[in-house]
Each structure stands twice: as C-alpha cells, then as structure tokens.
Amino acid sequence: MFVHQQHLRHLLRPDQYYSAEQHQAELRHLLHPAWHPVAxxxxxxxxxxxxxLQLLDTPLxxxxxxxxxxxxxxxxxxRHSKLTDQARGSSPKLKCQYHGWEFDRDGRTGKIPDARAFRPWDRENSCLRKFRVDTCGEVVFxxxxxxxxxxxxxxxxFWELWNEGFGGDYEFSAAWEIDFSCNWKVILENSLESYHIPQVHPKTFKVFPEETNAWHELNPRFSSFRTIPPSEVAIRIQNWIIRRLGGRITHEYWHRVLHPHLTFSTMxxxxxxxxxxxxxxxxCRYRSMLFTLRGSRRNPLAYALxxxxxxxxxxxxxxVVNEDGVIYEGVQRGLEASPHPGVIGTREERIFVFQEYVRNACKGPKALTVLEDHQVPDVANPVH
Ligand code: FES
Ligand SMILES: [Fe+2]
Known part of the structure; x- marks a missing residue:
C-alpha cells in the first residue's frame, strides 16, 4: 500500500537538475559526505x-x-603529476610515474631519486593525501x-542486508559503469518508482504491480519498495534453481534507496x-555491482546452475539498466525547457521523500531557501 492517498508536490524545480549552483551544493552537502562503493x-x-578512478572531483x-x-x-x-594513469595493475612499489618518488603505506616518501636536491626536506608537504576506506562484505567503499x-x-x-548480500551465499557476478547525459537525480528518481514500467519495460516487467501488491516504507534517510512478482515461467524456473542451490525462497522483490545515491535491489x-x-x-556515471546466489550446495549440478x-x-x-537508459536524455532535455512545476503521484511517493532529503540537505543555495521560506505544503493542489 502507498503511504499517501493524494498526489504530492514536486519539491525540486527543473533548474535544480542543471544549475551549477545546485550541483555545487549537492557535491558539498550530499555527495562529499557519503560513502561510495568503488571496487x-x-x-x-x-x-x-x-x-x-575519478570519484566526484577527486582522482583516487x-x-x-x-x-x-x-x-x-x-x-x-x-610537481602535481598523477601518480599513475593506468586504470589498474600491480606493482611492487607505489612510485610516481614522473620522477619516481616512492611512498610507503602511510603515504610518506620512501626512496627519492637524487634526494640531496631537496634539502632541507619539507616533511609536512611531501606526504600523499589519504582517504577513508572500509568494506562491507566483498564491496570496498x-x-x-x-x-x-x-x-x-x-x-x-541496510548494513546487515548488505553484509549478507555482498558475500556469503551470494557471489560477485559483474560490475559495470555507464555514463549518461542527464543529471544524477534523474536516474535516482527513475529507480524510485514503478510507474514507468509499462512504457519503458514493456517486455521485461510488462505492468506495474497493483497498489495492494506494492508496499512502501518512507523514511528521511531511506525508502523501500516491496512487491511479489507474478509467478511466471521465468520465476518458477528461478525458484527451482534456488531450491537446488540450497537458497531460501521468499518470492519477494525489494528495491531500497539509502539517500543520497545508493540503491539496493534484491530478489x-x-x-x-x-x-x-x-x-x-x-x-553522471551509473555504477552497478551484481551478486548472484551461490548457495550452500557444492556439487557439479549446483555449480552448473x-x-x-x-x-x-x-x-x-x-x-533493464539499458531500457531505463533510453529515457534519461529526453527527461533531461525536458527539464531544461520545462515551464511546469511537476507533480508526483502516490505511486511515485518515494521520489517526494528523496527530494525532501535533497532540499533539506542542501542548505547552501538561495533557491532552496526560497522554497522553504514560502512553506510549500507537501500536498499540492489537485491537478485539473
Ligand atoms: S611529480 Fe611525482 S615524482 Fe615528480
Ligand atoms: Fe526502470
């Protein structure tokens, strides 16, 4: 069931999907403070x-x-060179590609060619900058x-869910990235609603679930969607495989978002x-990491399945990512020319919660303050 029974106001204005000021506010208040899955x-x-990799404005x-x-x-x-331009590799030493300065695990300099040329040594300004790293299951953040x-x-x-889903019974299957010509919020908001299914996924998902089979949980920090997909042939085959792998069958599909930018889908x-x-x-760049059930059984049939x-x-x-990808640029071009305030249906109510999060988290830009000053009601006037 949906939480709201009336449509909701589109809290973000179209210009907030392309303005430089909004972009800077989001980097500063939403995205720099977040943890990002990178490997x-x-x-x-x-x-x-x-x-x-390039993470926001930071080469890592x-x-x-x-x-x-x-x-x-x-x-x-x-002299500010990138330490390496290679996308990935392995090397015995962490060494700069330009003049060969070497660094230890703390980022302090080790061997420096012709070190005497740098006397007296400036210890304070010769260290690499480090960032925080942590893992959840197999995923590095x-x-x-x-x-x-x-x-x-x-x-x-979501910690427990992630920990159980990124390892254990589930094995890493694939990771891929796609660049899209749209604001990052276009992609996120698209993932938060099932309303577009008949138009954008006519072959894969076909129809959106009835409200009685669509359960929403809304929270300032996250939102969830749960449904039980129809028992079609593909699902029945999948369940047959899951039983042979020793996996658990709940029949449920979940989509969750952890604001600002991480989604987690489970079957x-x-x-x-x-x-x-x-x-x-x-x-924007859209990164996906997929884990597939390996289960507890270790026999040739289980491995083949x-x-x-x-x-x-x-x-x-x-x-599915590619099907959604077809629509993003059209949405972005529309946002850049739109005179409309926009509107959010009850089936799309998770978008409202996300926009509320963005609006509240971005304290910087004047535009957002104006919205707050006018105390815009959550529910807009009826659409005629
Ligand atoms: S710029 Fe890295 S060693 Fe010179
Ligand atoms: Fe979609």
Missing part, C-alpha cells in the same frame, strides 16, 4: 594491486599496501570526508547495489 575486494587481492588511487586497502589522492606532492560516521554507522539501515537469486554520481550538472543463474541475472540486470 570489489578481489580487484585488490594481492599486495601491490591497484586501480584508479586505491591500492593494496601490504594487505591493507588504502585510498590515496592520485596526485604527487612533488571510500569516503572523501573525515567528518562522516564510520561506514557501518552511516549505512546502518531471492540476486543482490544488486547501484550508485549514481554526477560528473557535471548534466552528466549457479553459472546459469549468474549469466542470466547479469544479462537481465544490464538489459
């Missing part, structure tokens, strides 16, 4: 393994330093802020975490 432990299994070097996962700013304190609570506390509403066979991050006010499940689950997850 899988297996990506950095051995000492010396590393990968690089994530590296296994003698068994400890460490995130450094990928910028050298000598990074936070750019020193103020944010520890990952376990920050992700408290009995899969666990999918997705993270959307802006790359500019009107572009697991492989089949992993292949089909990855195929379907990518297909």
């Amino acid at each position: 899988i432990k297996a990506d950095l299994a051995k000492p010396g393994d590393f990968l690089t 070097l994530l590296r296994n330093m003698d068994g400890e996962l460490t995130a450094f700013l990928n910028v050298c304190p000598h 990074v936070c750019l802020s020193d103020e944010t609570p520890a990952l376990r506390d920050w992700a408290a509403p 009995d066979s899969t666990r999918l975490i997705q993270c959307v991050l802006p790359t500019s006010p009107t572009t 697991y492989r089949f499940l992993k292949m089909t689950a990855t195929f379907v997850a990518k297909k």
Whole structure:
C-alpha cells in the first residue's frame, strides 16, 4: 500500500537538475559526505594491486599496501603529476610515474631519486593525501570526508542486508559503469518508482504491480519498495534453481534507496547495489555491482546452475539498466525547457521523500531557501 492517498508536490524545480549552483551544493552537502562503493575486494587481492578512478572531483588511487586497502589522492606532492594513469595493475612499489618518488603505506616518501636536491626536506608537504576506506562484505567503499560516521554507522539501515548480500551465499557476478547525459537525480528518481514500467519495460516487467501488491516504507534517510512478482515461467524456473542451490525462497522483490545515491535491489537469486554520481550538472556515471546466489550446495549440478543463474541475472540486470537508459536524455532535455512545476503521484511517493532529503540537505543555495521560506505544503493542489 502507498503511504499517501493524494498526489504530492514536486519539491525540486527543473533548474535544480542543471544549475551549477545546485550541483555545487549537492557535491558539498550530499555527495562529499557519503560513502561510495568503488571496487570489489578481489580487484585488490594481492599486495601491490591497484586501480584508479575519478570519484566526484577527486582522482583516487586505491591500492593494496601490504594487505591493507588504502585510498590515496592520485596526485604527487612533488610537481602535481598523477601518480599513475593506468586504470589498474600491480606493482611492487607505489612510485610516481614522473620522477619516481616512492611512498610507503602511510603515504610518506620512501626512496627519492637524487634526494640531496631537496634539502632541507619539507616533511609536512611531501606526504600523499589519504582517504577513508572500509568494506562491507566483498564491496570496498571510500569516503572523501573525515567528518562522516564510520561506514557501518552511516549505512546502518541496510548494513546487515548488505553484509549478507555482498558475500556469503551470494557471489560477485559483474560490475559495470555507464555514463549518461542527464543529471544524477534523474536516474535516482527513475529507480524510485514503478510507474514507468509499462512504457519503458514493456517486455521485461510488462505492468506495474497493483497498489495492494506494492508496499512502501518512507523514511528521511531511506525508502523501500516491496512487491511479489507474478509467478511466471521465468520465476518458477528461478525458484527451482534456488531450491537446488540450497537458497531460501521468499518470492519477494525489494528495491531500497539509502539517500543520497545508493540503491539496493534484491530478489531471492540476486543482490544488486547501484550508485549514481554526477560528473557535471548534466552528466553522471551509473555504477552497478551484481551478486548472484551461490548457495550452500557444492556439487557439479549446483555449480552448473549457479553459472546459469549468474549469466542470466547479469544479462537481465544490464538489459533493464539499458531500457531505463533510453529515457534519461529526453527527461533531461525536458527539464531544461520545462515551464511546469511537476507533480508526483502516490505511486511515485518515494521520489517526494528523496527530494525532501535533497532540499533539506542542501542548505547552501538561495533557491532552496526560497522554497522553504514560502512553506510549500507537501500536498499540492489537485491537478485539473
Ligand atoms: S611529480 Fe611525482 S615524482 Fe615528480
Ligand atoms: Fe526502470
């Protein structure tokens, strides 16, 4: 059942999906303080393994330093070169690609070619900048802020679910990223409603569930959607496989969001975490990490079924992401020309909670203050 019985006001104005001011406020107040899933432990299994990525406006070097996962700013304190431009690799030493300065696990300098040329040594300004790293199950998270609570506390509403879903009975299947030409909130909001299903997913999901089969939980920090998908052939085959893998069958599909930007979808066979991050006010990167049920059985049939499940689950997850992807640019172009205030239906009420979170978290821009000053009611006037 839905929580609201009347449609809701679209709290964010169209310009808040492309303005530079809003973008800066969101970076500062929502996204810099968040934890971000960036890798899988297996990506950095051995000492010396590393990968690089751009996280918001920060280039990162994530590296296994003698068994400890460490995130450094990928910028050298000598003359500002990126330490490496390689996307991933393995090297015995953390060494800058330009003049070969070496660094230890704490980011302090080790061997420096012709070190005498740098006397007297400026210890304070020669260290790499480090960021916080933590893991939940097999997933590696990074936070750019020193103020944010520890990952376990920050992700408290979902911590146990994540921990159980990112390892144990579920094995990592696939990770992929796609760049989209839209504001990051377009993607997030799309994931928070089932209303678009008949138009955008006519073959995969076909119809949205009846209200009696759609349960919403709304909270300032998160929201959830639960439904029981119709018992079609594909679901019955999936349940047959799950039983042979020794998995548990609940028949439930859940979609959860942890504000600002992490979603977690679960079926009995899969666990999918997705993270959307802006790359500019009107572009973003959508990262997905999929885990598939491996179960408790260890026999050749169970292994073959697991492989089949992993292949089909990855195929379907990518297909759904691509189906949604077709609509994003059109939404963005519409936002950039829209004279309308917008409206949110009861089936889309999780979007209202998300927009409320964004509005409250962004203390900076004047535009948001104006909305608050006018004490906009939560429920708009009826649509004619
Ligand atoms: S810029 Fe890194 S060693 Fe010179
Ligand atoms: Fe969708």
